[in-house]
Amino acid sequence: DGGITQSPKYLFRKEGQNVTLSCEQNLNHDAMYWYRQDPGQGLRLIYYSQIVNDFQKGDIAEGYSVSREKKESFPLTVTSAQKNPTAFYLCASSMGLVVGDTQYFGPGTRLTVL
Amino acid sequence: KQEVTQIPAALSVPEGENLVLNCSFTDSAIYNLQWFRQDPGKGLTSLLLIQSSQREQTSGRLNASLDKSSGRSTLYIAASQPGDSATYLCAVSRYGGATNKLIFGTGTLLAVQP
Numbered sequence: 001d002g003g004i005t006q007s008p009k010y011l012f013r014k015e016g017q018n019v020t021l022s023c024e025q026n027l028n029h030d031a032m033y034w035y036r037q038d039p040g041q042g043l044r045l046i047y048y049s050q051i052v053n054d055f056q057k058g059d060i061a062e063g064y065s066v067s068r069e070k071k072e073s074f075p076l077t078v079t080s081a082q083k084n085p086t087a088f089y090l091c092a093s094s095m096g097l098v099v100g101d102t103q104y105f106g107p108g109t110r111l112t113v114l
Numbered sequence: 115k116q117e118v119t120q121i122p123a124a125l126s127v128p129e130g131e132n133l134v135l136n137c138s139f140t141d142s143a144i145y146n147l148q149w150f151r152q153d154p155g156k157g158l159t160s161l162l163l164i165q166s167s168q169r170e171q172t173s174g175r176l177n178a179s180l181d182k183s184s185g186r187s188t189l190y191i192a193a194s195q196p197g198d199s200a201t202y203l204c205a206v207s208r209y210g211g212a213t214n215k216l217i218f219g220t221g222t223l224l225a226v227q228p
Contacts, residue, residue: 004157031214042118042203042218043158058215090157097214099145099207100165105157 003027004106006091011111013078013085021076021109023091032074033092033103036060043090049074050097078111086113116141118206120219127194128227135189135222137204142182145207149178149189152201152221161202162189194226 004025013019025032031050035043045058049068063082068074074093078085089109094101117140127133137147146165150158162171162178164187170179177190187204201223205216 006157040123040220042205042220043216044218045215048215088155092158094214099214101214102160102163103214103216105150105159107157108155110155 004091004093004104006089006106006109008109009107011109013111013113015113016080018077018079019111021078021089021091021111023074023076023106025072025074025091025093025104025106027093027104028071029093029095029104030071031094031097031101032068033094034058034064034066034074034076035090035092037088037090037108046076046089048097085111087111116144116206116208116217118204118217118219120202120204120222122222123220124223124225126225126227129194129196131194131226132190132192133194133224135191135202135224137187137189137219139185139187139206139217141208142185143208144182147178147180147187147207148205148216149176149187150203150205152203154200158203191224194224196226196228199224199226 007022033048034046047066049055065077091106092103094103148163149161164171164180175192180187201221203221205218
C-alpha cells in the first residue's frame with residue numbers, strides 16, 4: 001500500500017515540553033511538507049524539503065524544527081518556543097518541488113497542549 | 115500577497131439538491147487551482163485540479179470551473195448525497211514561484227441532510 005503515514009493520531013503535551021510528530025512516505029517522492037490547520041482556517045505551510053538533508057522555512061516556521069535524514073521520513077518537532085501549538089498537523093509529499101506537482105496528504109496528527 | 119477566500123463558510127442542503135461552492139483569489143497569476151475534500155479529523159483528498167489554461171474539469175458528479183480574470187472558481191456538486199458531507203478546500207499554486215507552494219482557502223463545511 002503506497003501512501004503517507006503520520007503518527008501518532010492524537011498527541012498530548014504539557015506546556016514547556018518538546019514533542020516530535022512522525023511522517024513517513026513510501027511514494028518515492030523527493031519533496032515533503034508540513035502544514036498546520038487551525039479551526040476555521042486553511043492550511044499554513046510550516047516547513048518543506050526538496051531533498052534529503054535540505055529543508056526550508058515556510059510561512060510559520062517559528063517554534064518548529066525539522067530534519068530530513070532519509071528520503072522517506074520528515075519528522076516535525078514542536079518546541080516549547082511555539083506559543084500556541086494546539087492544532088491539527090498535516091504532512092504531504094510530492095514528486096518534486098516543481099510548481100504544480102500534485103501534493104498527497106497524510107491523515108494528520110492532532111496535538112493538544114494541556 | 116495571494117489571499118484565498120471561500121464562501122459560504124458552512125452550507126446545509128437536503129439530499130438530492132445541486133449546489134455550488136465558491137472560491138475567490140486576489141492574484142490571478144496562478145499556475146493551477148485544486149479542490150480538496152477533508153473528512154472530520156482526516157487528511158485531504160484531491161478532487162479536481164484545473165490548470166490555469168483550462169476553464170473547467172469534471173469528475174463524476176463534480177464539476178469545477180475557473181475564471182482567472184475575475185479570480186474565481188466554483189465547485190458544482192450534482193445530486194448531493196449524505197456521503198458528500200465534508201469540508202471542501204480550494205488551493206492555488208503561484209505561477210512563476212520557486213517552490214510548489216499551495217495557498218489554501220478557509221474551507222466550506224457542507225452538510226447534506228438525508
